Amino acid sequence: MEKFEKKFSVAELKEGMVVDDIFFVKFKKGISPYQKGYAFELTLSDSSGKNIEYKYWGGPEEEKVKALYESILPDSVVRVQGRVSSYKDRLQLVTNEPMTITVLSPGQYDPSVFLKRSRKDVSAMKKRLYELIGYVKNEEVKNLLSGIFEDEGFIKRFSEHPGAIEIHHNWIGGLLEHTLEVAEICLKLRELYPELDLDLLIAGALLHDVGKLEEIEVTSRIRGTVKGQL
Numbered sequence: 260m261e262k263f264e265k266k267f268s269v270a271e272l273k274e275g276m277v278v279d280d281i282f283f284v285k286f287k288k289g290i291s292p293y294q295k296g297y298a299f300e301l302t303l304s305d306s307s308g309k310n311i312e313y314k315y316w317g318g319p320e321e322e323k324v325k326a327l328y329e330s331i332l333p334d335s336v337v338r339v340q341g342r343v344s345s346y347k348d349r350l351q352l353v354t355n356e357p358m359t360i361t362v363l364s365p366g367q368y369d370p371s372v373f374l375k376r377s378r379k380d381v382s383a384m385k386k387r388l389y390e391l392i393g394y395v396k397n398e399e400v401k402n403l404l405s406g407i408f409e410d411e412g413f414i415k416r417f418s419e420h421p422g423a424i425e426i427h428h429n430w431i432g433g434l435l436e437h438t439l440e441v442a443e444i445c446l447k448l449r450e451l452y453p454e455l456d457l458d459l460l461i462a463g464a465l466l467h468d469v470g471k472l473e474e475i476e477v478t479s480r481i482r483g484t485v486k487g488q489l
Contacts, residue, residue, distance in 0.1 A: 263338055263363060265372040268307035272350060276343040281363065283373055283479040284335045285310060290321075290328055297324040301331065303339070303352065304480070306373050312351040313339065315360055327360070336363045336373070336479050373479045377432030381418050384435050391442050391465065397458045404462060407469075416472055421481045423471075429481055434471055441467060 266280045282303035290299045293316070301313040317324035331337060340358035343350055354360055377384075388408060395401040408414055422428030422437035442464035449455050474487030 260364070260366050262366070263368050265305065265368075269303065269305050269309040269311045270307040272311060272343050272352070274343055274345045274350060277341075278343060278352060279338070279340050281336055281338050281368055281372075282311075282313075284331055284333055284337060285480070287328075287331060287333060290325060295319065297321050299324070299328045301337075303337070306375050308375070311343075312346075312349070313341070313354070313360075314351055315354045316356070318356055330362050331360070332362075334478050334480060334482070336368050336370075337361060338363055370479055371431075374477065374481070375430035377430055377436050379432065379436055381432055381435065384432070384439055385414065385418055387439055388435065388442075388465065391439075391461050395458045395461055400458045400462050404465060408465070417469070420472055421475055421477065422468065424475060424481050424483055431477070434468060438465055438468060 263281050267276075267278070269282070272278070282305055284301050285304045286302040288300040290297050292298075295316070296319040297317045299315050299317075301315070302310050303313045304310045315324075315327075317327070338361045339352060339354065340360070341352045341354035344353050345351070392401060392404045392408065395404060408417070418435045419431055420434040421430055422433035428434065428437040442461060445460040445464045449457055449460055470487075474484060475481060476484050
C-alpha cells in the first residue's frame with residue numbers, strides 16, 4: 260500500500276504553486292454544473308489550523324463527478340493534485356482534469372501530521388500532576404485521585420487528549436496542560452485566600468475536565484462526539 264507524506268501546510272501555500280499533497284476535509288458543498296461539466300467545492304485544512312477552499316472542475320460525465328464527490332466525506336483525508344490560485348483576494352486550490360483528488364485509507368498516511376502537539380514535556384507534566392496529588396491531606400480525596408490518575412489506561416488517554424476542539428489547548432496533550440494550569444491558578448488563589456480547602460481545590464482542578472475524554476474524539480482532526488453533544 261502506497262503511503263503519502265505531508266509536504267506543505269496550508270499556511271505555507273502560495274499562489275502559483277503546483278500541489279500534490281494530503282489534507283483533511285473540513286466541509287463540503289454540493290455539485291453544480293458549469294460550462295464544461297460539473298464541479299464541487301470543499302474546505303481543506305491541516306495541523307496549521309488554516310483552511311483553504313478547494314474547487315474540483317470535473318468533466319461532462321455527471322455520474323463520474325457525483326461518484327467522486329460522494330466518496331469524499333467530512334474528515335476524509337485526501338490526496339490533492341492541483342494548483343494554488345487567487346480568487347477575490349483569497350487563495351484557493353484548484354483541480355482540473357486530468358489532475359484529481361483521491362480519498363486515502365488510514366494506512367496510507369500518518370494521522371499525527373494533522374494534529375498539533377503540546378510544546379510542553381508530557382513526562383514533566385505528569386510528574387507535576389502526581390506532585391499535586393501528593394499535596395492532598397484528606398486520605399479519601401487522595402485515594403480517589405490516585406485511583407483515577409494512576410490507572411495506566413486512563414493517564415495515557417488523559418495525557419494524549421486535546422483540551423478543546425477550538426480556541427484553547429486544542430492539541431494533543433492539551434487536556435493535561437490545561438488541567439495543570441487550572442491547578443496552578445488554584446494554588447495561587449489559596450495563597451490569597453488561605454481559608455479555602457486546598458484538597459478540594461486540587462481535586463476540583465484535576466477532575467474538572469475529565470469529561471472531555473468522552474466529549475471530544477481525535478481522528479484526522481479534533482471533533483466533538485455525539486455523546487458530548489447530548
